[in-house]
Amino acid sequence: MSLKAVIVGCGKIADAHVEELKKIPSAQLCAVCDLEPIMAEQLAVRYGVPRWYSDVAKLLAEEKPDVVHITTPPQSHLALTRVAVAAGCHVFLEKPVALRHRDAEAIVAAVVAGGRKLAVNYWPRFEAPALELRRLYETGVLGDPVHIESSYGYDLAGDFGMALRRDPNHWVRQMPGKLFQNVLDHVINRITPFLADEQPFIHAVAYCGDTSADQSRPDALLDELRVLIRGEHTSAYATFSANARPIGQTLRVYGTRNTAFADFGARTVVLERKQTFPSALGRLFPPFLVAKDYLRQGLKNVNSFSHARFHFFDGMRRLLGDFYSSIENDTPPPLDYAEILRVTSIMERIFDQVYPEVQR
Amino acid sequence: MKVLVTGAGGFLGTHVVERLLAHGYTDIRCLLRDRSKTARLLAVSESYPAAQLEFCYGNLRSPSVCAQAVADVSLVVHLVAGMKGAAAELFADSVVASRNLLDALEARDGIPMAQTRVVLVSSFGVYGVASLRRGTRIDESTPLEAHPELRDTYSHSKLRQEQLFWEYRQKNGFELVVLRPGVIYGPGGGAFSNRVGLQIGPLFFHLGGNNLLPLSYVVNCAEAIALAAAHSDSAGQVYNVHDDVLPTASSYLREYKRHVRKIRSIRLPYFATRILAGLLERYHRRSQGQLPGILTRYKAAAAWGGNWFDNRKLHALGWSPLVSTPDAMARTFEYLRQKDAKLP
Numbered sequence: 001m002s003l004k005a006v007i008v009g010c011g012k013i014a015d016a017h018v019e020e021l022k023k024i025p026s027a028q029l030c031a032v033c034d035l036e037p038i039m040a041e042q043l044a045v046r047y048g049v050p051r052w053y054s055d056v057a058k059l060l061a062e063e064k065p066d067v068v069h070i071t072t073p074p075q076s077h078l079a080l081t082r083v084a085v086a087a088g089c090h091v092f093l094e095k096p097v098a099l100r101h102r103d104a105e106a107i108v109a110a111v112v113a114g115g116r117k118l119a120v121n122y123w124p125r126f127e128a129p130a131l132e133l134r135r136l137y138e139t140g141v142l143g144d145p146v147h148i149e150s151s152y153g154y155d156l157a158g159d160f161g162m163a164l165r166r167d168p169n170h171w172v173r174q175m176p177g178k179l180f181q182n183v184l185d186h187v188i189n190r191i192t193p194f195l196a197d198e199q200p201f202i203h204a205v206a207y208c209g210d211t212s213a214d215q216s217r218p219d220a221l222l223d224e225l226r227v228l229i230r231g232e233h234t235s236a237y238a239t240f241s242a243n244a245r246p247i248g249q250t251l252r253v254y255g256t257r258n259t260a261f262a263d264f265g266a267r268t269v270v271l272e273r274k275q276t277f278p279s280a281l282g283r284l285f286p287p288f289l290v291a292k293d294y295l296r297q298g299l300k301n302v303n304s305f306s307h308a309r310f311h312f313f314d315g316m317r318r319l320l321g322d323f324y325s326s327i328e329n330d331t332p333p334p335l336d337y338a339e340i341l342r343v344t345s346i347m348e349r350i351f352d353q354v355y356p357e358v359q360r
Numbered sequence: 361m362k363v364l365v366t367g368a369g370g371f372l373g374t375h376v377v378e379r380l381l382a383h384g385y386t387d388i389r390c391l392l393r394d395r396s397k398t399a400r401l402l403a404v405s406e407s408y409p410a411a412q413l414e415f416c417y418g419n420l421r422s423p424s425v426c427a428q429a430v431a432d433v434s435l436v437v438h439l440v441a442g443m444k445g446a447a448a449e450l451f452a453d454s455v456v457a458s459r460n461l462l463d464a465l466e467a468r469d470g471i472p473m474a475q476t477r478v479v480l481v482s483s484f485g486v487y488g489v490a491s492l493r494r495g496t497r498i499d500e501s502t503p504l505e506a507h508p509e510l511r512d513t514y515s516h517s518k519l520r521q522e523q524l525f526w527e528y529r530q531k532n533g534f535e536l537v538v539l540r541p542g543v544i545y546g547p548g549g550g551a552f553s554n555r556v557g558l559q560i561g562p563l564f565f566h567l568g569g570n571n572l573l574p575l576s577y578v579v580n581c582a583e584a585i586a587l588a589a590a591h592s593d594s595a596g597q598v599y600n601v602h603d604d605v606l607p608t609a610s611s612y613l614r615e616y617k618r619h620v621r622k623i624r625s626i627r628l629p630y631f632a633t634r635i636l637a638g639l640l641e642r643y644h645r646r647s648q649g650q651l652p653g654i655l656t657r658y659k660a661a662a663a664w665g666g667n668w669f670d671n672r673k674l675h676a677l678g679w680s681p682l683v684s685t686p687d688a689m690a691r692t693f694e695y696l697r698q699k700d701a702k703l704p
Contacts, residue, residue, distance in 0.1 A: 012446040023648050038459060042451040042520070046509050159446040166393065167419060308647035 002028045003324055006065040008056055008080060009072035010034035010043040013094055017069050018047045020317045026324045033059040060087040067092055073171035078103045085114035090327050094121045095185040097344050099175055104344040108337045117333045119323040120340050122189045123316035129262035132269040133253060134193055142255030145194040148236040152187045153247035177351035179221050187238045189343045190251050197231030206354035209243040227350055268297040362387045362432050367439035369397025371548045375582035377401055381408040383586045389414040391429045420457035426464035434471055437479045437589055447513040454517040462528045477535040479589045482522045484542045484574055485515030490661040499670040500598045510658040535595040537588050541581050542574025542602040547695035554663050556609045564625040567633050568609025571666040574602040577688035580681040587679050599674045605685040619693035621700050633660050
């Protein structure tokens, strides 16, 4: 069975949806849509998508899709989800889920009430290192999580960052959590699988680390964020940095048995085990053991590359595959709705602290 | 006559404002995205006592900025275009912004469209050169790209932008003048066009060989724009813009190495580039995009196929280069050398 897919919102991230949808055998992209017809047209022409629209109601009426990918800014996610569900469609939603936690709850409620399925594009959760970390946790290798460190580097000189910097009215600036809200899903959703608490203690600090930025300008952005999260048995530390170099994304999970470290850029996961050599030998051998671990990871990456499983959005392909499969087989979607809402709740509490002046 | 120059603070824009002043236009509204570029334009205007520069700040993606920018102008020189970034950004900056500008012109009161002249700075990238035989002369009658989706997104967005202007001109009857510059270079610009080659990691792959580079020194290009804007015969016309004496890609690279800095380069002849492009294209397809499809046979043919160029139509308007190619290259390399010396 082939599921008909459409994309609503033809900005930068829509390219990734088109690219990854092409790799899902059960999905067929039949149309794209954007309020701005030129944007819809350019996406359709560049990727050879058969049809394009600038009216979502017309799109849904004429295409009768099974799945709607919503890749618009989050300001419109709730309204579009309701329209898509009313048309009988499943929803694949780009992050951030919504402007506010209560809107995220309403999105989930709309999908559940309509008997449809929802997935949020938490693709880094489905990257090979993230899956490996979860395997280590679920098979007991790590023991119980004691502390998690999730670190996320961001390049404000990159394609996405430049678009934001150049435009003082960019939609990212209109969100309650501004720049942080556009990326923090990926920082927090790497922590939540190891943190059971619904309402952990949160302490967040943000500041501008770019010394060349004019802080008197109304469009000045905070670009450094540190968050301490404390649950009943587990704590976590989240770092967002737009100034630290090199730019990287890492996750370290300290367990009661072992500690694991994942580098999402290099796509490696190494286990930091208790060393068993006596005395000075215990300080001599560990670097070689670590080197051996990294060599093994390197060979694994070579294998992935040779089998063409080393794409930038490989996690998204995996997530999409699982989502479309859950629709076909009527099985639970790949992301638990309660966990999605836990992420949006934690994010909102962080933004309350770093932008207390923003009305909610 | 009030003139609007969009993108006036850019690499080309400042020179266009200067050349418009030199051609006797005094009342110029400069649209800038970045306020910090204001001082540079004011400095340029100091040589022209009658100059009355007016500044308008904002992004043409905003219809309200467009409405403000076009009020009371009879001549629009449109330079704004997305130069780099994601495809969506290029289309938003080049095409959506242009559509907003044209809509604002259409919607305003006062000056009728028939008495409005619009000068669009397009690009050589709009030509469909990939299927032409090596050595074909490119002039204004060369067919436009029929498969823009196979080209780089910059060329694609520029083609769509130009098509949009012709569509609106058909509908509204304003005077449209289109200039298609080759590679604009000079102090403030970049060192290498893709036509010379590609920097990949620490190595520069010299792919242009002995192909002619359709270089247009930024001052000469600005002069062509100002001249075409002013000339009564230019309405409805297209002009290719490049200098008279064109270096080859290899001579440009050689001079760069001599005057700016030594770089490690590998020269690939065109047939080898085609083979490599074919292999990369096949791998891109088979691996479902594991490596990006930046080099394909079609793109290779468009960039390094090797053409000759013809600017006789521009000369017929009375244009001649203000700066000779040796002088232009010397100034450019001096700028690049100083810029390079400042790098840590």
